[in-house]
Amino acid sequence: MAHVKHQKWWGWGEEGVFFDYENKPAFAPFVEKAIGVRLRPRERDTVDFDTARVPASRAPEDVLALLRGISGAENVSVDDELRIVHWAGKSVLELLQTLRNDFERVPDVVVYPGSEEELNRILEAAVAEDLVVIPFGGGSSISRSLQAERAEERCIVSVDLGRLNRVLEIDETSGLATIQAGVLGPDMEEQLNDRGWTLGHFPDSFAHSTLGGWAATRSSGMQSDKYGDIADIVRGLRMARPTGTVVLRPLPSTSTGPSLREMVLGSEGRLGIITELTVQVHRLPEEHEVIAYMFPTWQQALTAVRRYTEAEIPLTFARVSDAHETGFSLATQKAATSMKGRLAAKGQEALWAVMRRRGWDTDAMCLSYVCFEGTAKDVAERKKAVARIARAEGAVVLGPGPGALYDQKKFDTPHLRDFLLEQNTVGDVSETAAPWSRLTTVHKAAYDAAQRAYAQLGKIGWIMSHMSHSYHSGACLYFTFAYVFDEENPYEEYHVIKSAIQQSFVDSGATLSHHHGVGVEHQPWMEQDVSPEGVRLMKGLFEVADPGRHFNPGKIVS
Ligand SMILES: Cc1cc2nc3c(=O)[nH]c(=O)nc-3n(C[C@H](O)[C@H](O)[C@H](O)COP(=O)(O)OP(=O)(O)OC[C@H]3O[C@@H](n4cnc5c(N)ncnc54)[C@H](O)[C@@H]3O)c2cc1C
Incomplete structure (x- = not known):
């Protein structure tokens, strides 16, 4: 789709941009000491799409005709490369699966709707025709919240919000901007900056993620100490459903029962598709x-x-x-x-x-x-x-x-992961938040857990961390871990290490994720994070909102 920007099908960011260490003399010795690997010069600038073995689309002709009738033939595609771009997010496991041709259920068709009304109709069709709909923002998910369930037999429709990319209105008196959900970070900031405003939300994935995706995953940007997390920034929103649109007007505060706004934030496509958000914006600082x-x-x-x-x-x-x-x-x-x-x-x-x-x-x-x-x-x-x-x-x-x-x-580091994968090395992250009184315990517990997991696997592994996003009561700790992976069995050993770190979080009183959402990756810890009764309540919500399991089923809780 010429009018919607996509990331590389095989890695992070745009083609032609990558990490290099040639001009960083201390880097190779550092890596060798940390994980025992001798770096080779980067060879991979791109990966030829001809090497991808893509499962064929299973979209029935009548479903394609229906979608073309809603969004126009030019906005409906069964192209293999587009289907692969939309099959997963950018967690290191997904990157590894993509590079190794370990595709599971790939979307059968990608649709680019141009309006909320089209989205209502697509969701209505999903219920009537028994389809699965997975909303797609920038595709930067790191918790596997875009991958369809492996055993899904129904036709899978990836709904790319990329055409809904405009700042619609700024209420300058209130500092509120109404913005379409599919806008990418830089495109949104450009439109706001032109009028002297900023959202101030800058996740590390800023260049390749969208406002709707941030809301759907409860994202947090690096400047959240001043501007707030996305949950603070979003004041109102619209969410398309098969039977109509949930409309939450922008209000400074309201006491109308449990917060529907909070319920939609972090819902990862399970309740409907967010089409528009009204967000708190700020004058550009001097x-x-x-x-x-x-x-x-x-x-x-x-x-x-x-x-x-x-x-x-x-x-x-x-x-x-x-x-x-x-x-x-x-x-x-x-x-x-x-x-x-x-x-x-x-x-x-x-x-x-x-x-x-x-x-x-x-x-x-x-x-x-x-x-x-x-x-x-x-x-x-x-x-x-x-x-x-x-x-x-x-x-x-x-x-x-x-x-x-x-x-x-600040936005360059993610490219390092693609480079490391070329060196048979996994570099990935786990992040959490805890009260100030527990931060050092959480930090030590994660280090110990990672080292125990490396020892169990007989590996030399690395872990490092930073603290960011501070609040009155605590802060976020963000861990990066790295090790050389076993080519025979990279997935299981990844789970041993990642799970050990995640388990250490909940065991030491921290949350399973401060800003990466739940997806599939973090699900095993949900009961420990919000209690079994909390999970029962959440499941009830999703069952009532989507009894036919059409909207990104299997994410958050299953
Ligand atoms: C290298 C890297 C760095 C990252 N850094 C950060 C960071 O600093 N802070 C942070 O918060 N996150 C970070 N992330 C995670 C990721 O960028 C966020 O989860 C982001 O909010 C996802 O936005 P997206 O537009 O890419 O959504 P996608 O990845 O496309 O989708 C994520 C989920 O939201 C759903 N969704 C998307 N759009 C909509 C919509 N309009 N309506 C309903 N559901 C929707 C999708 O179905 C999916 O379940 C990082 C990820 C990577 C790979």
Whole structure:
């Protein structure tokens, strides 16, 4: 479909953009030490679609005719590459399945509706013709919430929202924008920025995910400390159903029974298709600055961020990498080629020497970034307040140089996973949230669980973490794990490691996911997260909303 942008069928992002380590001299030695693999130069720029063995479409001709009648023949496709683009999200397991031709049930047809009315009719047809409908935003799901059930016999329709991509209206008095659900992050920000506004929602997947997808998965962006999670940002919405549209007007607050808005948020396509959202937007800030700090230890860094929160300093984000992740960040630094770069590298060496003289263990130090927005005066005052607390916790203020670099590179890391897969290495993530009082326990439990799982599999494995998204009562911890996978049996061993980390979360009082949703990947922990009675209630909701199991069945709870 020429008018809708899609990611690579085999990996993350657009064709022609990938991770390279050639200009990062410390990276290969770092990886070899961490997981015992000697990196080869990147060979894979693309993967020829001819190598894909795609199961044939099972869409009956009368269903295709019906869909063409609703959305127009040019917006209905059984093209193999489009069906593969829509068959899964971008979790590392799905990437691996795609590269290995381990396709399960691939959608039989992809439809690109152009209006809410078409969506009502598609959902009506799904019930009448016994079809399965899976809404598709940017396809960046990392919890396997786009894959159809393996044993599904019915015709599967992937409904791509990509044509619904416009900012419809801005109520400038209220700071509320009404926006179509299928808009991709950058396209939405461009339309808002042109009028002086921003949503402020920047997940790592920003470039390849949509507003509707964010709402359907309860997403959180890296600037959530200021702008809120998507659940705070969405004030009203419209959701198409086979029998009509649920309309929730944008209201600052309401006491009309249990929140339908909250019920739709995170529903992953199981209740209907979100067509439009009214969201809180903000004037573009006058200043936006990221400052870097180095802390002697993880504990001191966490305490500092908690104290910023207690002091109610309005920050856009505060992020801390643990010692392992700090080591990783330093290893991905580019070689200094310019005079400025060489001076910066020398400055860094001198700083490390000072820290060692002060008695720091440089293997334990933790890098932190804090983002400040507002008027020049606001930013100056907040920087001072943060520096005071950070220094009291032993930090050295590194300044805006590394902060600006972080800001420029923040969306690049996901490409690393494709590169690692080429090296027979899995690099994936698990994230959670917990009260401040439990964060260090959760952190240690995840490390221990990962190491036990690696030992069980006889592997050298890596784990690292950062803290981001802070709240008054706690924060999110985001873990990245990596290991060389067994070519014979990559899936089972992945589950051993991922499950160990997930189990450690719920066992230590944290949630199974802070912002990646549930999908299929996180389902086994739902009862432990929201209680068996909570799961029963949720199942009841889905059964009443969709008795024929037409709308993305099997996700969240099954
Ligand atoms: C590398 C990487 C980094 C990531 N970083 C973040 C991050 O920082 N923060 C974060 O929150 N998430 C992150 N994610 C996860 C993912 O980007 C989010 O879950 C995102 O919200 C999905 O949006 P999408 O438009 O791509 O939805 P999709 O992946 O297309 O769909 C996700 C789910 O929502 C449903 N859905 C999509 N659109 C609609 C709609 N209009 N109505 C009803 N249901 C719908 C789908 O059926 C599916 O169940 C990351 C993922 C990857 C791979």
